[in-house]
Amino acid sequence: MKLNAKRDTSVRGMRxxxxxxxxxxxxxxxxxxxxYKADPRLAFIQTHIDITVLFWVLSFCAFLYRILKKPSTSKxxxxxxxxxxxFLILVVCLVGSLLYSESTQYGYDKTxxxxxxTGWAFFGAGFLISDILSLxxxxxxxxxxxxxxxxxxLTGYVGVGRIGFVTAFGSNYIALARTSGLGLLATVAFxxxxxxxxxxxLALWGIAALQLWGALSAGARGPVIALILSLVLFFALSARGLPSIRIERYALRLGVVMLAALVILGIFGGELFSTLMFRTQVLISEGGTSALTRFGLYHEAFDLWARSPIWGNGIGGFGIAVTGQDVREYPHNIILELGAETGLIGVLIFVTMLIVAFAKPVxxxxAQRGLTTTVTRYLLVACCFALLNAMVSGDINDNRMLFTWIALVASVSRFQKGEAVGSLNLHSIGTYQAKDLAEKLQKGG
Incomplete structure (x- = not known):
């Protein structure tokens, strides 16, 4: 009986x-x-319930479960x-702009x-990712x-030396490059x-190589440029001391690996990633249709912003101004999008969010050391990657993940010494790893 009781308790504890x-x-x-929800293999779910909504509900339920079980986790x-x-003021700004927006359908949908x-992408990060193990x-x-x-x-790879975009799970090439780039940063930076x-x-180095292949083979230029600049920021944040500059040991080793990767790419990149190389050459020499279209949209957004610099033209107004119809259209730049539709007020709110989130961690x-440095640097670099992508593709809701990283950067204190040590759970990651994390955090004090 005692054995059965212990077994039942163990099973319940595991669940x-x-x-x-x-x-x-x-x-x-x-x-x-x-x-990934457009993948035909997931149609049996998508036909009954939108997968985005499904995981919205499930993740929100997970948050409610934690709050009910441990109210202290809501700190x-x-x-x-x-x-x-x-963020809530920005929501009020968007809702208020509906009062003078000409968009009567798309504007409401976008809001x-x-x-x-996007609201759950922001608040979910603050509520669910509550300590270092959670991160x-x-x-x-x-x-x-x-x-x-x-x-x-890999299954849809066009082949070495051939020109063609590479996609995954029914999405587009930009989605593959963005996801691979962010995954690579999560792997190498944290x-x-x-x-x-x-x-x-060793397994993580193999994962990093696969993620790098995904980012470069997709054929998207914007996410690759964002990845390069984010890695540059990673190394810049790893350097300490002027005029005698010292670089963190791990960053130095990573730099050597990256240098070797650059040499390999210089030799074989033209064949392995021919689409990216071809599109980059077109961008440099001719501009390319995609780039010229984006510049045209930037110009339209500037003109629209100039018509109403303070208040903007209302949420969804960009589509009407460009196409003459109440349809989804955006300038592929989050600042210009906010400027054109919510004016200087919306832009200032968003920029203030960035400044408040970034100022203290930067x-x-x-002055930080050990794991504290690693976590802060990782969050800053990942947020930089998301921000750079938001400046060249997608609308504000497509870039909802940017608000996730803004929330995490703003919450960086909970991943540092005091709260992180208190939250270490030996059953969550194993005794050895938990002790190791605790030692690193103490060194970071």
Whole structure:
């Protein structure tokens, strides 16, 4: 009887543990749902319920479960609360712009999506990703999704030396490049430097290579440029001390690996990633249809913003101004999009969100050590990648993941020494890894 009771308790404990840890994975699946839900293999789900909505509901339920079980997990960092208040002001700005917008259909749809989907992308990060172990589970989820997309892309690879976009799970080439790029940053900026097991480190290097292939083979220029600039920022944040510059040991090793990768790409890149190379040459020499179209949209957005510089022309107004119809259209630049539709007010609110979120982590980074540095640098670099992508493609709701990273950067204090050490759970990641993380955090104090 005692054995059965212990077994039942153990099973219940395992189920509870799985439910508690599933939140970050469900949240990641919600964020990336638009990149894989068009896959015909998932039609049996998509025909009954939209996959984005499904994982929205499931991740929200995971949050409610945690709140009901451990109300203390709802503790919110002060800086996140400030940024959250600014986000709500931006929501009010968007809703208010409906009063003078000519868009009577798309404008309402866009606002509703911002409140429900982009809103949860922001607040879900603040509520669900509550400590260092939670951040690690979320990062593993990103890495896993990016690897799955890269593997699926391999099946549709056009072949060495051939020109053609590479996609995965029924999405477009930009989705593959973005996901692979973000997965690569999660792997090299956070998972690798915090992993101690040699075998797992080796596996992570293999994962990084696959993610790099996915980012470069897709044929998208914007995400690759964003990835390069984000890696440059990673190394810049790893350097300390002037005039005698010292670079963190891990960053130095990563730099050597990146240098070797650049040499290999210089030799074989023209054949392996012919689409990206061809499109880059076209961009430099002729501009290309895609780039010229974007510049045309930028010009339209500037003109529209100039008509009403303070208030903008109302949410959804860009589509009417460009096409003459109430349809989905956007300038592929989040600043110009906000400027054209919500004016200087919307732009200032958004820029203030960025400044408030970034200011303290950037200022404090030079004084940090150990895992604290690793986490802060990772969040800044990932947010930079999302921001750069939002400046060249998609609309504000397509770039909802940017608001996820803004929320995480604003919540960086909860991933650092005090709260992170208190949240370490030996049953969550294993005794060895938990002790190792605790030691790193203490060194970072």
């Amino acid at each position: 509870t543990s799985l439910v508690e840890k599933a939140g970050e994975w469900l949240f990641a699946l919600f964020l990336f749902a638009g990149y 919110i960092p002060e800086r996140f609360a400030i940024v959250a208040a600014l 509703l999506r911002f409140i429900v989907l 690690k589970r979320f990062s593993w989820a990103i890495a896993a999704i990016s690897v799955a997309m890269a593997i699926d892309a 998972l690798l430097p915090t992993e101690r097991t040699p075998l797992m480190k 200022i404090n980074l030079s």
